[in-house]
Amino acid sequence: MTAIKIVLVLAIIAMFWAFRNRSRVGLRAGARLAAILLALVAIVSIIDPTVTQRVAEALGVTRGTDLLLYLLVVVFAATSLGFYFRFRELERRLADLARAAAIREAVTMQGMPTGAAGSAVSEPATDRQG
Structure with a gap:
């Protein structure tokens, strides 16, 4: 060797x-x-190295190095797509966390927002019969 x-x-x-x-x-x-x-x-x-040559010939590829290159391209594309979708999901989750932290901080600093009539938004509306 x-x-x-x-x-x-x-x-x-x-x-x-x-x-x-x-x-x-x-x-x-x-x-x-x-x-x-x-x-x-x-x-x-x-x-x-003759192993890859025999596999390449069995698959209809002329050289073993070409077969390895084709496989590398496929693996690279699959890995790139996987990373893209994973980063996109992480970015969405980070935006959700940032939004929740901003809302929590605003409520902590300024209190709950009030409605048009001056009452807190979180109060349930009562149904009056008259």
Whole structure:
């Protein structure tokens, strides 16, 4: 095995180990299995590059490197979309929290707003029969 293969395999193992031991990562079981599978596929393809060539030929792609590039593009697009939707949801939640904090602060500083007749808005209206 060449030196670059040893460095790459050790880098894959180190990255996997770093994410594995983080207690706050909170990966779901499916994501953990996908990470393990991805690490194993990466190690196998580093050690024996003909594996990716055979898989590429079976799928109708001319070279193994092209197959890896196509897969990288798909994974990048999926990851980008996931981050976009996640950030959009976080932004909405942050706006809701900021709005609630502003309302709470305004009520604390100025009291409850009053209605047109001078009575508090929170008082229930009474139904009079006459």
